[in-house]
Amino acid sequence: MKVFGLAGWSGSGKTTLxxxxxxxxxxxxxSVSTIKHAHHAFDVDQPGKDSYEHRQAGAEEVLVSSANRWALMHEHRGAPEPTLAELLGRLAPVDLVLVEGFKQEALPKLEVWRRAVGKPLRAPEDPQVVAVASDGPVPETDRPVLPLDDVEAIADFVVETCGLAGKVASGKERGAA
Incomplete structure (x- = not known):
């Protein structure tokens, strides 16, 4: 399972990309899965739902299942936040896991950068940033710069960087977008 990160300041467009x-x-x-790091308290459960009541009663984990999907909620209950490696270990095997956030992790990353956000480029300080995707000119960098709106070029870059070219279907099999 290959892992590739997307990093950048809040509002830069990481989720959109x-x-x-x-x-x-x-x-x-x-096959693609994702892991998204949340920087603040969040909840996927709602008060009044049975699963919410189970968690509030003290269950360590609550697994909710239907014909369409299942979701596992795990309460830390004071335990440290799991590491990226621990979270990756919970995923079913896929070709590629895209990781949004976890900027301190040692994994190849694409920095999403927009001048309009008003924050400095992270690439000069982070050797794990292998390229920058931007909607305009980027301050001096020795990393490749990809147009943020050229998703196909970014996808090709990710495939090449992760060594997945041998797994990629031919253009004929891919079909139109």
Missing amino acids: TVRLIPALKRRGL
Whole structure:
């Protein structure tokens, strides 16, 4: 399972790019999963739902299942936040896992950068940033710069960087977007 990160400041477009990148990679015949780091308290459960009541009662884990999907909620209950490696170990095997956030992790990353956000480029300080995707000119960098709106070129870059070219379906099999 290959792992590739998307990093950048809040508001730079990481999630938008991730959401556009997933189908581009799937058209290439790759199986893709994602891990998204949340920087603040979040909840996927709602008060009044049975699963919420189970968690509030003290269950360590609650697994909710239907004909369409299942979801596992694990309560830390004071335990440390799991590492990226631990989270990756919980995923079913796929060709590629896109990781959004986890900027301190040692994994190849694409920095999503927009001048309009008003924050500095991270690439000069992070040797794990292998390229930058931007909607305009980028301050001096020795990393490749990809147009943020060219999702197909970014998908090709990710495939090449992760050594997945041998797994990619031919253009004929990919079909139109």
